[in-house]
Amino acid sequence: MTVQGLFSARANAAAQISAVPRIAIVGRGFSGMMTAIALMKTVRAPFHLQLFDPNSSVSGGQALASARSSTILNTRVRDLSVSVGDNDDFNDWLCSNAAFRAAVPAAIPGFRQIFVPKEIFSDYVYQRFSEALAARRDITVQVCNDPVVAIRRSHGHRFLLESANPANPLFDTVILATGYGLTAPDAGGEDVSPIRAQRLVARPHAVLLGSGIRVVDQLLQLRDSGYAGQVTIVSRRGFLPQSHTPNSADPVFPAETLPQSLPEIVRFIREACREAEESGRSWQSVMNGLRKHARSLWRSLPARDKHQFNRHLRAIYDSHRNRLPEAMHLRLRRELAEGRTVLRRGRAGRRGLSGLFFTPAGSTAEEVIHAERIIDCRCQAPDLSAPLMQSLLSAGLAMPDELSLGLAVNARGEPFLEDGSTVAGLFAVGPLGLGSLPDIDLVPEIVSQAYAAAERVSERFYSQVKAV
Numbered sequence: 001m002t003v004q005g006l007f008s009a010r011a012n013a014a015a016q017i018s019a020v021p022r023i024a025i026v027g028r029g030f031s032g033m034m035t036a037i038a039l040m041k042t043v044r045a046p047f048h049l050q051l052f053d054p055n056s057s058v059s060g061g062q063a064l065a066s067a068r069s070s071t072i073l074n075t076r077v078r079d080l081s082v083s084v085g086d087n088d089d090f091n092d093w094l095c096s097n098a099a100f101r102a103a104v105p106a107a108i109p110g111f112r113q114i115f116v117p118k119e120i121f122s123d124y125v126y127q128r129f130s131e132a133l134a135a136r137r138d139i140t141v142q143v144c145n146d147p148v149v150a151i152r153r154s155h156g157h158r159f160l161l162e163s164a165n166p167a168n169p170l171f172d173t174v175i176l177a178t179g180y181g182l183t184a185p186d187a188g189g190e191d192v193s194p195i196r197a198q199r200l201v202a203r204p205h206a207v208l209l210g211s212g213i214r215v216v217d218q219l220l221q222l223r224d225s226g227y228a229g230q231v232t233i234v235s236r237r238g239f240l241p242q243s244h245t246p247n248s249a250d251p252v253f254p255a256e257t258l259p260q261s262l263p264e265i266v267r268f269i270r271e272a273c274r275e276a277e278e279s280g281r282s283w284q285s286v287m288n289g290l291r292k293h294a295r296s297l298w299r300s301l302p303a304r305d306k307h308q309f310n311r312h313l314r315a316i317y318d319s320h321r322n323r324l325p326e327a328m329h330l331r332l333r334r335e336l337a338e339g340r341t342v343l344r345r346g347r348a349g350r351r352g353l354s355g356l357f358f359t360p361a362g363s364t365a366e367e368v369i370h371a372e373r374i375i376d377c378r379c380q381a382p383d384l385s386a387p388l389m390q391s392l393l394s395a396g397l398a399m400p401d402e403l404s405l406g407l408a409v410n411a412r413g414e415p416f417l418e419d420g421s422t423v424a425g426l427f428a429v430g431p432l433g434l435g436s437l438p439d440i441d442l443v444p445e446i447v448s449q450a451y452a453a454a455e456r457v458s459e460r461f462y463s464q465v466k467a468v
């Protein structure tokens with residue numbers, strides 16, 4: 001049976017069941033779908049699950065959206081398993097997929113080292129979700145296409161979700177998986193009217209805003225679709241993604257005690273990278289090793305250093321951790337070397353009739369970059385001013401992290417308050433925790449957090465049953 005079939009078969013039953021615990025997941029991007037899988041595999045007691053997202057497809061969200069299905073993920077297959085404790089799950093799924101095996105024969109005996117398009121990853125997540133659901137006849141799942149605008153406490157320790165549908169009842173557990181927030185319908189689209197601009201622009205010219213994976217992805221997609229014009233990448237800091245190594249770089253990190261201050265840590269990492277390169281290993285292995293220490297390092301930094309990191313080093317860190325498959329990196333380098341694509345560091349301003357107002361770094365003089373297309377590829381931080389976030393903050397159910405990048409959360413995704421206490425039953429999984437947990441916007445970290453949150457939900461249900 002399809003997932004939609006399973007939903008409709010059980011939706012009516014859901015409405016009638018009120019005694020079982022009710023769980024809401026707000027957001028059906030990767031974090032939401034992953035948490036749903038983790039809950040179905042971890043919480044042994046029956047429950048009702050309701051998934052909210054105005055994105056009408058179940059596999060919505062930035063990373064799994066199907067609109068740009070050709071995007072190559074920049075994480076190797078071996079790091080994308082959604083099954084905790086079984087790192088080979090995605091590889092095994094690919095191996096059992098005859099069509100994929102036929103298309104990629106060279107990767108025998110396995111696909112652990114390769115990079116796959118996100119539509120394949122999406123299919124895998126979707127299938128694991130369907131299987132987890134099919135294996136649980138004791139739970140009900142309902143999909144709601146409404147945005148959630150507010151959450152508040154009600155009836156003691158339960159939560160009331162406010163959306164367009166007044167019939168949404170109370171929930172015992174709420175998991176926020178809202179990632180980068182609600183996407184505006186035209187987000188990422190072209191802002192200058194191509195017809196009008198074409199009259200003003202002598203040569204086809206596209207401006208891409210941003211510097212991360214999405215910029216490179218957009219650039220290569222333009223080229224693949226035959227775009228032969230000039231491309232300018234406008235980036236505030238000017239750091240484009242670095243390259244992966246041809247084969248996976250096993251994590252290494254010097255085992256000695258790590259320094260305590262930010263400048264010393266930076267020096268230490270530079271030195272470790274230099275030594276790794278000199279001894280025939282790669283700086284990428286050191287970055288992979290650093291990611292394993294990132295959480296404790298981040299915790300130990302004083303707030304002043306965290307702010308400094310965010311202002312001056314985050315862009316560099318991101319360009320070294322979010323790396324491109326070698327082949328994509330090579331294409332990017334060729335574009336830049338041939339001058340078909342130019343990187344300009346500075347601040348993007350408003351859009352005019354014929355292009356983009358731009359202030360180069362180190363200058364105060366604004367200029368216009370004439371272009372018939374401006375495509376915004378910047379990844380926005382979670383939006384704390386969104387009504388949903390504001391409702392949580394004003395009700396004292398959560399507080400911003402030290403950098404106000406998102407909510408202050410612990411490793412299980414539980415938002416914590418000024419006195420260190422957590423609100424029972426409330427979780428925030430994924431990028432909402434970016435200011436508290438480094439790399440929590442990446443698949444491996446989201447997978448671990450989703451299972452940790454599901455364990456906590458399970459413990460809570462169990463203790464409630466025992467109390468009764």
Ligand SMILES: Cc1cc2nc3c(=O)[nH]c(=O)nc-3n(C[C@H](O)[C@H](O)[C@H](O)COP(=O)(O)OP(=O)(O)OC[C@H]3O[C@@H](n4cnc5c(N)ncnc54)[C@H](O)[C@@H]3O)c2cc1C
Nearest residue numbers: 027029030031061062063073074075148179180430442443
């Ligand atoms: C092009 C691309 C490639 C990537 N490649 C990789 C990779 O190779 N490896 C890796 O580790 N990571 C990768 N990532 C990053 C990672 O996958 C994402 O950071 C992660 O998937 C975040 O997913 P999410 O579900 O938390 O957030 P999102 O994808 O932002 O989804 C959030 C969902 O919540 C919904 N929502 C928001 N607010 C509300 C509300 N109030 N009510 C209801 N619904 C709401 C939105 O509509 C949206 O569907 C990639 C990201 C992108 C964009």
